[in-house]
Amino acid sequence: MTRDKGLRLARRIYLPRCIGLGLGAFCVAAGMHQHGVPGWAWVVLGLHALVWPHAAYQWSIHHPEPLLCERRNLWLDAAAGGFWVPMMGFNVLPSVLILTMLSMDNIATGGPRFFGRGLIASALGIGLGCGVAGIDVQLGSNLATILACLPFMVIFPITIGVVTYRTATQLGQRKRELYWLGQHDALSGLWTRAYLERHMDEALLAFNQSGQTATLVMADVDHFKHINDAMGHLVGDEAIQSLGDVLRTQTRQSDIPARLGGDEFCLLLPRTGLDAALALIGRIQGALAQRPMPISMSYGVVTLSADIHSRRQWLARTDRMLYAVKRSGRGKVQVYTAAESPASAASAPSAASA
Numbered sequence: 001m002t003r004d005k006g007l008r009l010a011r012r013i014y015l016p017r018c019i020g021l022g023l024g025a026f027c028v029a030a031g032m033h034q035h036g037v038p039g040w041a042w043v044v045l046g047l048h049a050l051v052w053p054h055a056a057y058q059w060s061i062h063h064p065e066p067l068l069c070e071r072r073n074l075w076l077d078a079a080a081g082g083f084w085v086p087m088m089g090f091n092v093l094p095s096v097l098i099l100t101m102l103s104m105d106n107i108a109t110g111g112p113r114f115f116g117r118g119l120i121a122s123a124l125g126i127g128l129g130c131g132v133a134g135i136d137v138q139l140g141s142n143l144a145t146i147l148a149c150l151p152f153m154v155i156f157p158i159t160i161g162v163v164t165y166r167t168a169t170q171l172g173q174r175k176r177e178l179y180w181l182g183q184h185d186a187l188s189g190l191w192t193r194a195y196l197e198r199h200m201d202e203a204l205l206a207f208n209q210s211g212q213t214a215t216l217v218m219a220d221v222d223h224f225k226h227i228n229d230a231m232g233h234l235v236g237d238e239a240i241q242s243l244g245d246v247l248r249t250q251t252r253q254s255d256i257p258a259r260l261g262g263d264e265f266c267l268l269l270p271r272t273g274l275d276a277a278l279a280l281i282g283r284i285q286g287a288l289a290q291r292p293m294p295i296s297m298s299y300g301v302v303t304l305s306a307d308i309h310s311r312r313q314w315l316a317r318t319d320r321m322l323y324a325v326k327r328s329g330r331g332k333v334q335v336y337t338a339a340e341s342p343a344s345a346a347s348a349p350s351a352a353s354a
Helices: 002-035 039-050 052-062 066-087 092-133 143-183 193-210 224-231 233-250 274-289 311-328 342-347
Strands: 214-221 256-261 264-270 297-303 333-336 350-352
Touching: 002 039, 002 052, 002 066, 002 092, 002 143, 039 052, 039 066, 052 066, 066 092, 092 143, 193 214, 193 256, 193 264, 193 311, 214 224, 214 274, 214 311, 224 233, 233 256, 233 264, 233 274, 264 274, 274 297, 274 333, 297 311, 311 333
Parallel strands: 297 333
Antiparallel strands: 214 264, 214 297, 256 264, 333 350
């Protein structure tokens, strides 16, 4: 995970570093030309602008800890930026521009703490530059230096903006994907149990406040263990995926088809009475029978009634209906109606075939 983060950081910084050093070199060159420097400084500037961005990138992506390596590279960038300040005689415009852009990179990458370390690196670079070139202050910028700074001043912030926008877009996409995974079962694509239970609570509240009905259907695949044992777990996974497709296509947008786990599923049907729920089960069974791998399911059905006071009670009652079907032969629908008492439903619930 940390390595992937480091590789993403190295890739994200590569283009801004290339553009920033390429354009920044013109600022530094103009300042050095105005100040007057020895020939070796021009060679070092060329290597810094043209070679270092690619060397830093290769160093990071091949390093065992690319995140740590890239952060060191950013500190080296800050130190190098500081080094060129005395080489330009502390020329105000290019010096402030370069140090500001480097600081913007650092704070965008690692926040205030990383920004502070970048300032320390720049100060060390300035000290090194003073040791090499001495302290010869020439603050003013001539017209050539000003013009040389303009491309860097305009293009580099736009580049940072584009990279930041792309990063924000990617993060937004990953956030949406994580949110989807948090709400959905990965194999079937149906809602998770947590999502189902939250909406069951809402359905109970609506029933208690306004009498709005809702029906809960619990189902599992008949002889699913035989599918896994005889055909393999990959075939079993395909059966779960196929079932998820059917439940999504046969239900309404307001319905909540969820996978509880294994081969057990649940359908929360808001504003749906018993007859409509049974009709839906019939359509689901018909659609499953037409699949390349026909699947039979058993169903327990409970419509909300005044004696259901909690989500847990609703789930438990529906679960009892499902297991009553499984004990009586599978492939059927077991219905609990409000007319029955809990005791009679547990011992002899009513049944209907889908």
